[in-house]
Amino acid sequence: MFEDRTGTDALKFDGVSLRYGDSQHSVLPMWVADMDIPPPDNVGQSINAFLAGHYGYQMQDIAPAIVDWHGRRHQPVQDHEVVSCQSVIGGIKSVIEALTQPNDTIALFAPVYAPLIEVVRACHRTPVLIPFDVETGPGRGDLDGIPKNIAMLVLCNPQNPTGHVWPQNTLVALASLCQRLRIPMVCDEVHSAFVSPTVSFCSALQLAGDLRQTTIVLQSATKAYNLAHIPGASYAVIPKASWQQQVRRCIEQCHLYSGTLSNVSLMAAYSEQNDGWLKDVSLQIHSNRKQLEQGLAYSSLAPVNSEATFFCWLDLTALYPSQEQVARLLFADTGIAANDGASFGSPGWVRLNVATNPNNVTEALKRLQLLWQQI
Numbered sequence: 230m231f232e233d234r235t236g237t238d239a240l241k242f243d244g245v246s247l248r249y250g251d252s253q254h255s256v257l258p259m260w261v262a263d264m265d266i267p268p269p270d271n272v273g274q275s276i277n278a279f280l281a282g283h284y285g286y287q288m289q290d291i292a293p294a295i296v297d298w299h300g301r302r303h304q305p306v307q308d309h310e311v312v313s314c315q316s317v318i319g320g321i322k323s324v325i326e327a328l329t330q331p332n333d334t335i336a337l338f339a340p341v342y343a344p345l346i347e348v349v350r351a352c353h354r355t356p357v358l359i360p361f362d363v364e365t366g367p368g369r370g371d372l373d374g375i376p377k378n379i380a381m382l383v384l385c386n387p388q389n390p391t392g393h394v395w396p397q398n399t400l401v402a403l404a405s406l407c408q409r410l411r412i413p414m415v416c417d418e419v420h421s422a423f424v425s426p427t428v429s430f431c432s433a434l435q436l437a438g439d440l441r442q443t444t445i446v447l448q449s450a451t452k453a454y455n456l457a458h459i460p461g462a463s464y465a466v467i468p469k470a471s472w473q474q475q476v477r478r479c480i481e482q483c484h485l486y487s488g489t490l491s492n493v494s495l496m497a498a499y500s501e502q503n504d505g506w507l508k509d510v511s512l513q514i515h516s517n518r519k520q521l522e523q524g525l526a527y528s529s530l531a532p533v534n535s536e537a538t539f540f541c542w543l544d545l546t547a548l549y550p551s552q553e554q555v556a557r558l559l560f561a562d563t564g565i566a567a568n569d570g571a572s573f574g575s576p577g578w579v580r581l582n583v584a585t586n587p588n589n590v591t592e593a594l595k596r597l598q599l600l601w602q603q604i
């Protein structure tokens with residue numbers, strides 16, 4: 230299932246020294262949000278077949294594959310609700326520009342994937358970050374921190390970097406609030422394919438009636454099927470007709486819809502024949518996450534209880550009290566390349582990507598244990 234991608238120009242492998250400097254240890258690449266697992270075979274086959282026989286502008290419709298994929302997950306989507314976009318962040322930019330005004334305030338729960346904050350700033354809107362307790366995970370209590378003057382709420386569900394799944398009752402409460410405020414609840418659900426078998430993920434698409442109408446879901450084939458190199462086609466599902474038209478106009482004006490190769494790859498990836506592949510990958514990631522959690526349970530390094538995503542979120546402040554550049558220090562001390570928590574608003578923490586060979590997780594545990602014994 231897993232590949233060592235050293236020497237293939239893979240950023241996660243070959244970009245380590247540029248970013249992290251040197252280490253006397255061999256490199257364990259556990260940063261960058263992709264997987265060391267090749268995509269399902271039919272994706273490459275479809276792209277090759279497509280390239281061999283098609284030219285010029287194309288009109289492939291990705292909506293039926295998307296409707297079907299979500300349908301198999303009990304997430305109702307209708308063809309006309311699908312709006313194609315080149316990337317998730319690009320799609321969110323179009324949603325913000327279409328549905329809010331410059332200087333508006335947009336709320337997000339933190340720690341969160343930094344580009345979600347940056348895109349708000351890039352649109353000349355003001356992000357308001359609402360902290361949630363990473364040990365207990367997000368809950369209804371966090372709603373109190375939401376200012377009532379916001380023009381949009383952007384939710385990352387499952388949460389990158391902590392791996393929390395937003396509980397259904399909190400999602401309902403958030404959507405009810407957004408409905409009362411008449412603002413969109415924009416949900417980035419790109420990590421929702423990898424959820425622990427014991428946890429149930431509630432998509433905003435599963436909310437009832439009016440609450441569903443107040444939500445916009447961003448989704449993509451990139452994370453689940455490891456297509457960041459294509460990149461995988463992304464799309465928004467926008468139930469409310471007026472918002473949908475405004476966003477579609479914004480995307481179409483600047484030709485920001487997904488490209489044909491992305492569409493071909495999404496249609497291949499989303500076919501039912503790959504459901505077994507996705508399940509196997511998800512179970513392996515879950516097992517890797519648990520291995521890391523249990524392997525560090527003896528120390529304050531134990532990651533927060535991740536329920537989804539291929540990330541583990543670790544507090545390294547006991548190792549590096551200065552909380553500065555901890556990912557670089559960790560790399561120098563162990564060869565483990567992790568994402569620095571500072572970029573998510575949490576200096577002193579790191580995000581480890583466990584979508585890798587379980588042997589790498591075992592090796593990371595060994596090196597972390599040695600480091601722990603030294604303090």
Ligand SMILES: Cc1ncc(COP(=O)(O)O)c(C=O)c1O
Pocket residue numbers: 262315316317318319342385389417419420449451460463
């Ligand atoms: C939560 C989340 N949203 C969006 C993205 C990026 O998506 P895209 O490259 O399609 O903009 C990532 C990438 O890691 C992510 O983790």
